[in-house]
Amino acid sequence: MSASRLVFFCFTVLSFAPWLDGEPTPAKRGAARETRAEPEEPGITFNSVHVDGPYIAMTFDDGPSATLTPKLLDLLAAHHIKATFFVIGENVAEHSEIVARAAREGHEIANHSWSHPNFGKMSDEGVRRQLQQTDDAIKNATGKRPTLMRPPYGSITAREKRWIHNEFGYDIIIWDVDPYDWKRPGPAVVRARILKETRPGSIVLSHDIHPGTIEAMPSTFDELEAKGFKFVTVSELIRMAAARPARASPRPTGSGPTSAIVSPSLTPSPASSPSG
């Protein structure tokens, strides 16, 4: 191994080391936010998007659920909100009519693997199969292939991002708002966390497989709307990306810069956190 490869290797291992231990505490997550930097991959990976306007993307993972996803689709329709669904291939195969409905109603359907494994610990061939089968299932259900992918648990290596982007053309979507709804903290907590953290350009993570999440959404949508936020799909948000992140943009919720590029170390540990 040459010296430069060794340096790269060490950097990579250090960058991803936080994923290998237990679930990060909020404090650790905060520390990671300030100190750890990933090599930037503009146009490939996003956990939020810098936009000149109050636009956000609501994303719902791990469905479709036979009972909850149709309820959510009713709510989204009532609010005229377009969302993005990161679906599990085996659920798409089982409930393709729900995915077809979501696509028909203007929502974006994106790839979240076939059976929710940890990509960071898999062979390329295994990852490729997971993505291709799901890509095919989405195409069968909606007539369109997805253009976005979210790795289960947010777990993915920098090398995987590059080859997945090259082979499938996917942008890799993480998130910057995580209400930890998979821990089932109750609808009021889910709502409060989303309202506290959401900023222009945010990509909000939730799961349409938990009843409490669906229960939280009517008032969450009401309050986000009251703050002036406008809802778009993730692909629309990316297309709105402002050229440079230096300018101030309207911030209905107050301060805090919006960033364009992901730092995957912000994402939860794959070992213990079902986020994503």
Ligand SMILES: [Zn+2]
């Ligand atoms: Zn997931």
